[in-house]
Amino acid sequence: MNNIGAALIFFTRLPFWRIFKVPNEYFKQVINYWSVVGWLTGTVMAGVLWGASHVFPLHIAVVLAILSRLLITGALHEDGLADFFDGFGGGTSKERILAIMKDSHIGTYGVLGLIFYFLLLFLLISSLPLHIACLVIMAGDPLCKFIGSLITLRLPYARNEETSKAKMVYRSMVLRTFILSAVFGLVPFIVLLPMKYWLGAILPILTFLLLTSLMNKKIQGYTGDCCGALFLMCELSFYLGIVALYTYLV
Incomplete structure (x- = not known):
């Protein structure tokens, strides 16, 4: 419960800290329990x-x-997405990219990235019938958080504990945490969505591989901002796939 409590405290702005008294070392594993938070959000x-x-x-x-999700999470992931666009859009070296992403100011790339992200998110959700949109949201949030959490298996952390924003380095998944994360990430997807929409999971997997390859090339690792951006882009690509399937099937 300490691991789940740490994830709920870290990834939301709800007062879970009143319920869970979590030692600091558990926060190094919050990304491994990210998909659990997806059930809530x-x-x-x-x-x-x-x-x-x-x-x-x-x-x-x-x-x-x-x-509603922005209020629950404090726009944590959207802040990471803006920093990711600024860093990878304006940086020409690993050091410069990391410095830009750590800067609290938002730049042109970040603003444009958020505008197009929210515009596309709005249009995609609006393109689906209400009942399907609700099911897709409940399935896509934990699924894409699970996919995003796999970054610890693919890349090392690009900063050290002293220079990271959160002053910690995430621990990589072990078999036990992988299984638990997979269960929380995949169960809503399998239970809530008809099988004809399961192909929608292909796009977020491809997005994960593409973005992590870019991160590896540019900064030889990942940061917390990269995690937030990765989740949102995977989720957006999932909605794209679902809308494409719905349009084709109808």
């Missing part, structure tokens, strides 16, 4: 979408659903 986002759609037009409900 995905369910809340889908619940807000479902509830708000019965009061407001669908496009307003989609905005409120997106806003």
Whole structure:
């Protein structure tokens, strides 16, 4: 429970610290339990979408659903996405990329990246019928967090503990944590989505491989910002795949 408590405290702004008294060493494994948090954020986002759609037009409900996750997470992943775009867009060396990503100011690449990310996210969710959109959100959030967490198996951490933003280096998965993360990541996907939509998982896997290859080439590792960006881009590609499948099947 300490590992799950640490993940809930780290990845959300909800007062889980009142419930869990977690020693600091457990926070080094939070990424291994990331998919557990997806059950919470995905369910809340889908619940807000479902509830708000019965009061407001669908496009307003989609905005409120997106806003609900931003409030729960404190825009943690979106901050990482902006820093990722700034660093990899404006940096020409490993040292420069890492320095830009650590800078608290947002640049042109970060602004443009967030604009197009939110625009595409809004359009993709709005393109699906309400009941399918809710199921896709509840399945896609933990699935893509599980896929994103595999970065610890593919790349080393690009900073040391002293120079990292969070002042810690994530531990790589062992077999036990991999199995647990896989269970939490895959069960909603398998249970909630009809089999005809399972091909939608191909795009986030390809996105993971592409982005981690880019990270390896540019900075020979990953950072916390890279994790946030990786999750959001995998999730976005998952929605792209689902919308493409829905359009083709209909």
